[in-house]
Amino acid sequence: MDIKVNVRESGDAYVVELGGEIDVYTSPKVKDAITELIDQGHYNLVINLEKVRYIDSTGLGVLIGGLKRVREHGGTVSLVCTNPQIRKIFDITGLVKIFGIYDDETEAQKALV
Amino acid sequence: MTKVTAEAKSLGTVDLRIPSKAEWVAVARLTVAAIANRLPFTVEDIEDLKLAIAEACTYVIQAGGEREHIDITCDTGSDFLTIRVRDHGAIHPESAPRRPSGGSVEGLGIFLIQALMDDVKHTPEGESGGELVMTKRVGS
Numbered sequence: 001m002d003i004k005v006n007v008r009e010s011g012d013a014y015v016v017e018l019g020g021e022i023d024v025y026t027s028p029k030v031k032d033a034i035t036e037l038i039d040q041g042h043y044n045l046v047i048n049l050e051k052v053r054y055i056d057s058t059g060l061g062v063l064i065g066g067l068k069r070v071r072e073h074g075g076t077v078s079l080v081c082t083n084p085q086i087r088k089i090f091d092i093t094g095l096v097k098i099f100g101i102y103d104d105e106t107e108a109q110k111a112l113v
Numbered sequence: 114m115t116k117v118t119a120e121a122k123s124l125g126t127v128d129l130r131i132p133s134k135a136e137w138v139a140v141a142r143l144t145v146a147a148i149a150n151r152l153p154f155t156v157e158d159i160e161d162l163k164l165a166i167a168e169a170c171t172y173v174i175q176a177g178g179e180r181e182h183i184d185i186t187c188d189t190g191s192d193f194l195t196i197r198v199r200d201h202g203a204i205h206p207e208s209a210p211r212r213p214s215g216g217s218v219e220g221l222g223i224f225l226i227q228a229l230m231d232d233v234k235h236t237p238e239g240e241s242g243g244e245l246v247m248t249k250r251v252g253s
Contacts, residue, residue, distance in 0.1 A: 023142075024171040025135040054142075054160075056167050057222040085160045092228045093221060 002026070004051070005033045013044040013112050015105060019051030022059030030059065034066040043075025044112045046105055055086055060095060067099065076100070078108035124152075129185040131170070138170045141185055148187050149194055153251050161229040162194065162249055168222035169198040169245055176200075192251040197244050 003026035004019035014037050022030055037045060047063065049055070067077045078100045081087055090096045102108040129144055131137040145166040149159045166185065173183050184199040227233050232248040 021139070023135075023167060024138055024174060054163070056164060056171065057225055058171060060221060085157065088157075089164070089225070092225065 003029055005029055007033055007037065010046070010105070011109060013046055013109055014042045015046045015048055015109075017048040017051070021054040022052060022062070023054065023056045024058045027058040027062050031062045031065065034062065035069075038066065038069050038073075043070040043073040045070060045075070045077045046108045046112070047077055047079050048105060048108075049079055049081040049083070049086060052081075052083070052086060055089060060089070060093065063099070064095070076112060078102060078111045080105050080108045124189045124191060126189070127187040129187070130182050131185070133174055133180045133183050135171075135174055138167050138174070141170050141183070142167045145185075145187060145194075145196065148189060149249075152189060152194060153192070154194070154249070158249060158251070162196070165226045165229050165247055165249070166196055166198070168226050169196075169200075169247070172222050173198070173200050193248055195246060195248040197246050200245050 002020045003022060004017075006017040006019075008015050008017070016030075016033055016037070018030060020026065034045070034047075045066065047066075063077065063079070070077055079090075079102065081090070081101050082103050087096075087101065090099065090101060100108070100111045102111060127144070127148055129141060131141050142163045146159050146163050149162045154162070170183055170185075173180065186197040188195040188197070226245075226247060229249075230247040231250050231253045232246075234246045236244045236246060
């Protein structure tokens with residue numbers, strides 16, 4: 001089981017590209033990456049979940065925590081996700097109403113502006 | 114709603130004991146997926162089962178306490194899978210919110226279990242805790 005975290009700058013935003021499985025064991029690594037970006041003053045984030053095969057409530061909790069923090073600074077988080085199983089989890093939990101979820105990074109980045 | 118009679122239709126039982134640590138949750142998840150794969154569940158059903166067992170284990174781990182391990186029993190039938198997770202008092206589904214709101218993380222795991230499984234029951238067993246028993250039926 002692994003999680004890959006790749007952070008890169010893209011225009012006015014930062015993209016956090018995640019790959020693998022996000023669960024109670026791996027979510028701290030994701031949280032650290034997002035927290036580091038926010039601590040550095042980056043409040044507009046695109047989190048790309050296209051290579052994520054699995055996410056549980058701890059992963060959702062990390063995303064929610066990140067969103068709450070950037071909103072305090074007038075920023076936001078857009079998600080990229082087309083995996084139907086993962087989108088289903090956002091639907092069930094009602095998080096589709098809280099996050100903007102897009103099919104690709106270009107759309108997600110446009111939504112930040 | 115059809116009542117599942119595990120004894121009558123049982124195809125076999127698998128017991129699993131994992132250390133009560135985050136790095137072992139994936140083992141429970143993959144084991145349940147392998148068991149479910151032997152039954153006529155869809156890929157989507159199997160993903161639901163993986164998430165449900167992971168959430169149950171995560172809940173026990175995050176509840177802390179003196180637990181060294183988590184005991185999981187999978188009862189298989191021709192059209193159902195019942196998973197029992199001995200929680201030693203950690204899980205209280207009745208206290209979970211009907212649906213998380215406002216981005217609340219509290220109760221999200223238990224909420225997901227209730228949403229993804231067909232039956233979820235918590236059986237108190239006194240001071241030693243109880244069991245979370247959850248069933249997924251084929252074609253539900």
